[in-house]
Amino acid sequence: MSGLAATIEATALETPGVVGLYRAGSTVVKIISAATDRLAPEEDTVSRVVVTETDEGAEVELAIAVGSSLGAVEIAQAVRDRVRELFAADGRSVFIRLTVVHVTGDR
Amino acid sequence: MNDGRLPIGLDPGDLDGHTIEELTDYLDAGRTPTDLSIEESPGCVLALDALERLRALTPELIARDEAAEPEPDAGWIQSILSGIAMDARSGRRIPLAAPDEWSDLAITEGAVRGLIRAAENVFPGILIGRCRLHGDVTDQDAVIGVEVEVSVPFGEPIAQLAERLREEIAQRLSAHTRLAVEAIDITVHDITHWAEGAR
Numbered sequence: 001m002s003g004l005a006a007t008i009e010a011t012a013l014e015t016p017g018v019v020g021l022y023r024a025g026s027t028v029v030k031i032i033s034a035a036t037d038r039l040a041p042e043e044d045t046v047s048r049v050v051v052t053e054t055d056e057g058a059e060v061e062l063a064i065a066v067g068s069s070l071g072a073v074e075i076a077q078a079v080r081d082r083v084r085e086l087f088a089a090d091g092r093s094v095f096i097r098l099t100v101v102h103v104t105g106d107r
Numbered sequence: 108m109n110d111g112r113l114p115i116g117l118d119p120g121d122l123d124g125h126t127i128e129e130l131t132d133y134l135d136a137g138r139t140p141t142d143l144s145i146e147e148s149p150g151c152v153l154a155l156d157a158l159e160r161l162r163a164l165t166p167e168l169i170a171r172d173e174a175a176e177p178e179p180d181a182g183w184i185q186s187i188l189s190g191i192a193m194d195a196r197s198g199r200r201i202p203l204a205a206p207d208e209w210s211d212l213a214i215t216e217g218a219v220r221g222l223i224r225a226a227e228n229v230f231p232g233i234l235i236g237r238c239r240l241h242g243d244v245t246d247q248d249a250v251i252g253v254e255v256e257v258s259v260p261f262g263e264p265i266a267q268l269a270e271r272l273r274e275e276i277a278q279r280l281s282a283h284t285r286l287a288v289e290a291i292d293i294t295v296h297d298i299t300h301w302a303e304g305a306r
């Protein structure tokens with residue numbers, strides 16, 4: 001996993017309300033990624049975040065799970081802002097596609 | 108079931124290459140050792156949630172059988188099983204904010220259905236079966252409707268229970284989405300005599 005992807009993952013997971021991170025991307029990408037994960041050494045795990053370099057900067061795709069105590073909208077916006085700040089610190093722009101895929105239950 | 112789909116209507120892609128049988132075995136093993144290919148798959152996690160709900164239901168069904176009560180409506184059971192399939196599907200992407208030049212924030216339809224289903228946890232004895240979102244949920248300006256089918260416990264005033272469930276679902280949707288919900292239609296599909304301690 002690249003250092004940038006790892007930093008984005010950590011940033012997302014440190015955001016209050018985020019309780020998990022899932023593999024982003026299409027189903028095909030996720031299946032291939034999962035298979036690669038099983039073959040890869042443990043210390044070189046595949047990132048759950050998709051980072052694509054573009055002419056304008058980068059595109060980041062994330063899929064997160066959120067807790068039910070905070071609103072998913074506010075949590076998603078907070079993750080977006082934190083990731084944006086990461087790139088802004090390097091003077092880079094970023095497009096963030098973030099999807100909440102699970103709101104954890106209260107069982 | 109010869110159309111390539113799994114028995115309860117799941118496509119392999121819904122579970123990122125896993126099968127419902129694998130998930131059942133994984134639950135049986137107490138979700139250990141942790142399988143990241145399952146735990147990091149939204150479809151798998153939503154299906155695991157649904158399977159756990161079904162497991163909570165199973166003792167009641169056994170108790171009902173032992174008490175020689177009439178068999179539950181097969182259609183109702185099927186709706187619960189279908190619910191697992193529905194929950195596992197991510198479905199449509201529902202905007203959480205107006206997309207702008209730099210971001211696109213959304214929640215999956217599967218996550219919203221799971222959110223609605225979890226409302227049953229607030230009301231002992233209530234089970235939510237089929238759950239549908241009507242309308243173009245991908246349009247943040249659209250007005251949408253919610254339809255759920257429920258089983259309610261015997262002895263509770265149904266109208267009051269339905270109203271409280273409606274309020275709970277509305278509160279959850281308001282807290283976690285920007286959906287403009289016009290109506291939450293609740294159909295009571297079954298009235299259940301719960302066995303002592305079953306729920």
